[in-house]
Amino acid sequence: MILQYGFLFQPDRCVSCHSCVIACLNEHRQTTKQSFRRIVDVNGEYNLSLSCNHCDSPECFRVCPENAFSKRRDGIVDLDQTRCNGCGLCLTACPYGALQFNDLLKKVDKCNFCSDRQKLGELPACVDACTTSALLFKNDIHSDRPYMQRTVLTVDGFYSPLLTRPSIRFVPMEKKRRYWLKE
């Protein structure tokens, strides 16, 4: 069966605690000094925790002169580092800035959706670490599921999904009441 692994993200729950960011480093510490995940503060209003979105039409895949990227049957956008020549074209092509340059290897590096863990039936390290459940994992992100009705393809602060069709959905934010100091 062809799947599309993806992230389901709830900005209303994310508190920028960075557990997901450091858990990713903890998992991939042997090969990298940078986390594949980062937290984006959107106008001081809410946070997004973002990594590679394992897009359906990945730009990195399209621009790479060495054909280093592949799209797996489970939807993971995989990078074959042995092919990478370090030219950096993909770094700027990815509208989400999801790729890193690995200084140790002089090659590009990226989130592989924790494929080793997935093989063992474990959740990605970042999802596993998120104690607020802001960051969730879905096997087949855009297929018809009960959560489809209440999720959307993008929120403010996230680059338009039209170009690459990223494998992430969001639970839209609720309106909050904020009473600022009367000074």
Next chain:
Amino acid sequence: MMEEEVTLYKNVCPRNCFSTCSMITHVKAGKVVKVVGDPSHGFTKGKLCAKGYGYSQYVNSPERLKYPLMQTKRGSGNWQRITWDEAYDIISEKMVALRNRHGSNQSLAYNKFSGNLGLLHFAIEGLFESFGSHTKPVGNPCLGTGRQALKYNLPFEYSPPPEEMAYAKLVVIWGSNPARTNIQQMKFIHAARDQGAKLIVIDPIFTETAKVADMYIQIRPGTDGLLAMGLTKRLVDSALVEEWELRKQISGWDHYADILRNLDMKEVCEETGVCEEAIAELTSLYGTRTPVATWIGYGLQRRKMSVQNVRAIDALVTVSGNRFIKRGGLYYFHPEVENMPLKILKDNNQKNEQNREVNINHFASELLKLDDPPVEFLWIHSRNPLSQDQNIREWDRLMSQLEMVVVSDVTMSHTAKMADIVLPATTQFEEMDLHVSYWNHWLSYNQKAIEPVYEAKSDLQVARELAMKLNEKQPGFSRFPVELEAKDWIEKEVTDEVKENYSIKSWQDLIEKPAHFRSQFEEFQQILKAKPKPFTFFSKKAVEDGLSPFPIYQRDRENANHPFLLLTPQSLLKLHSQFGQVDWFEAYESSFDIKINREVGKQIGVETGDVLVVYNEQGDMEGLVELDASTPKNVVIMNQAGKEPVNALISTRLESYPGKESPELSSPFFDIYVSLRKGGVRR
């Protein structure tokens, strides 16, 4: 990936943190390679905070102290590696000499607080007890004021199991930021919201917790008690509570009701900065939802008058009928560490001798005052007062006058830099221990996962070896039972009473999974029922302590010389001054040191990224400023434990209460006033 065997061990994070997480440690070839959460712990449920996921770097950091070191001139940086035996020799020589010089051990003192909360870390205290009467710190700089406040209103202390917050219909957080300091709690709060509960955050700072709240109420620092009184008044006015019920339950109710009747709501709004609309909305939530969980944060009780604020919030919770209610209640502090036997400390004072006690809030200055005999030897462990205490200048003075200073730590802290002898301490991965939390109700066991890194030793090991050395030099100097190992102490600590409380047969049960304290709810409810008018809104004890008898707000004095209030919360990826050695975190810490309101920045003439000087009588500190729209205009925010400790701005002689100092009260860390000027130009 299967090349080398990975062995798994169970550890417990011993940091001064609400969560006390259970952790699973992956060990390969004798090294910690990865640390993750332990799903068998019912509160932490297999998750850690970001710091926790960085523990492999913490334990393997090149900044770890490796060997005992001796510094020839204190503060000179002229360090020399010595052996443990040499260290024990030098230390015991001095201890014996001082005992002989003064005919007592009172010139020997130690200072410890929350660097490692493991129960076996009371070993050094136990060692000092074993000498006979000595000089020791007493008190709790962190949360004592709030505790005392709650005790005026209710005769016993109870903070419910925090997992139960998941069943509340309303969660109100006053002055706490779990997103940063108690991340494990957030899942229970979100679970409650999934069932329709609302989350309210009341805080002067628009924190990450405030961001996700259904309702955020920004409040002027130090005025929470007044807001609580306004809410209580509205509850009574709107007949959302029954006055005759309250009269039955609360001693002093009628008088308190009078005070509320005379409360001018316009003044409440003006002084707290909270508008009528917010008050109305929150009143209706408190009055119509049940159960309500209210959580009072420690940040709220770090000012001189905050004892009254905590009392007033507690009064609101009581009046709304939520003080003692299943699945709701008041959350503050779970006092379990005091209820544990603490054998390693208490068994060693066999002669029931009286020690010379020093208020930990003013430790350095009080120590300097002592004579007959003066303190000449100081042992500091599990603490970094030269970065974190309120009176750093006094510490400098103290350090320059002592004959010998011994510091044990994991890295070269600000305090260790001023020692004569530095001893490398083990982390939780290198020693056995037992842990309770001051928030959740779990008891957990910490395995030894690896051998000590380099020559690090646990406090217990040091206590045993030093006791032997001392007795060699002077037979009978210490009665510390050197033959007992960590396992023996754990076995002793898990007494029949502990076993009963935690429903375990032996301490070994804890290897498999942590154990939860039995429910105390019924027990406390019986006490409440048995007592006529169990809630006290007229406290004689408070009057004795120089306070109002009533849980009413009293204004903190402002500072005529300095217009800004300095608030110093925790950094995201540090715990107080700990975790600095984890290089993974560097990229994620803010590059700014100071935060102020944009308009204030404009007046001073600084923009984000400029250098700003923060100063008062204690000195000045500069740093890069960040301007924002939400910080109150009279507030300056600086995170704790930057490169230079912000505590240098905290004065030496602050009172925890009006006109009173007591070790049982918190250090008023948030009662600090400062002025600001643009950096680069010196006056």
